[in-house]
Amino acid sequence: MSDALLAAYDAVLFDLDGTVYHGTRVIPGAPETVRAAREHGTPVRFVTNNASKAPGEVVDHLTGLGMPADTDEVHTSAQAGVQLLKERLEAGAEVLVVGTESLAAEVAGAGLKPVRENGDDVRAVVQGHSPDNTWAALAEACLAIRAGALWVACNVDATLPSERGLLPGNGSMVAALRTATDVEPLVAGKPQPLLFETAAKSAGAERPLVVGDRLDTDIAGAVAAGIDSLVVLSGVATPKQLIEAVPAERATYLAQDLTALEAKADDLRIGPRPGWSVTTENGVLEATGDGDDLDLLRALCHTAWETGVTELGERAKAKFA
Structure with missing residues (x-):
């Protein structure tokens, strides 16, 4: 274990969708790998751009897949989005929520007032993924943004991995509003470094490792935060995308899936290879x-x-x- 990738870092920051699971289907070997990290004494954090679930719901999902976790180990783009709102709005300000009730609860927990319809007192719009987001919800957000409301997108993932394949993600809905308003949102989640920085700080880590399957969010976020990363082929990233990656989306290591954390670090590093x-x-x-x-x-x-x-x-x- 001393020369394993896991041993070279003082925390592991796991992406979820496409890295640990596909919807309700766990990535083979994920529970064992997370357990190995814990047994090694390495803190783990679960860092997700999916804003549809509260940390407690994420914990329940992980536990049901054989990976017990605590809410303190979960960092979501909904939390990051609400943090940005709280830094920019006065207490009690109205925030139009396009997303799940758990996102609305995060807004309320920050001392702000979640609403679902546009009005004269709406100061901001926060948008996160929900399978129930409708045209009517986007229309309310469009009106608010056009009237000058601050717009925070929890993430801009164009797709969302599932057990059935890639589905439209929050970024696809954000694109619709961007087209309708000619406004660019303030993005809270990956590839912005905030989520990774917050997760690493919570683990007391000075040398964390990011593990993820998307170049434009997981790996780009790691690069932006100055953190080494392992890109896995269990989700969105393809060999073609890896070869063509721009500097801001280049990982340190490459593996088929997260079980490679127990392999030798030198064997996983992107670079010249024997043979x-x-x-x-x-x-x-x-x-x-x-x-x-x-x-x-x-x-x-x-x-x-x-x-x-x-x-x-x-x-x-x-x-x-």
Whole structure:
């Protein structure tokens, strides 16, 4: 365990959807890996952009999947969104809520007044994912934003992983309001660093590790916060996206799923890998050698990031196209 990735960090900040579970289906090995972290004495935090559930509901969901947790270990974009509101509004200010009742409860718990319809006293709009968000709710928010209300989006994830596949996320609904208002929201969740910074502070961590499946939120948020990250292929990220990643979305390590936390850190690092040689010829990434496919992907990412060449040669294309 001394050379395992888990042992190199003093806290692990897990994304949830696509990293720990897909809706009601747990990622195989996730309960055992979380348990291993706890047994090692490494604090764990669950950091999610999904604003539809209160921390207690997240705890119940995790417990039902075999991963008991405490509410203090859960950090949601709803909490981050309400924190931004509280910093900018006076006590008792009206906030139009587009989202679940748990989001409205977070607003009320911060000393603000949640409402569902626009009116003269609405000072802000907070928008989070809910499967019950309707056109009517977006219409109320549109009116408020156009009238000058502060607009806070809990997150801008375009999609939401589920056991059935990718579904529309909060970002898709945010895009509709952005189009209707020509206004950009203040974003609370990932990729902004606030969630990770708050989670790391709560764990007393000076060297945390982020584990996530999305480059544009999990990994970008880790980069923004100056935190190392492990990107996993159990959710949204694809090999093509990894190879083409811009600097602000580049992870430190790469693995198939979160169980790699118990593997050797050096084996997971994105960079040159034993058994594989990747060169650029005529603007193409050419791979020669033999070995593990993920090692090849780590090497391809390294060379692509170093050179800016992202087109795959035939050998790599056969595995990752």
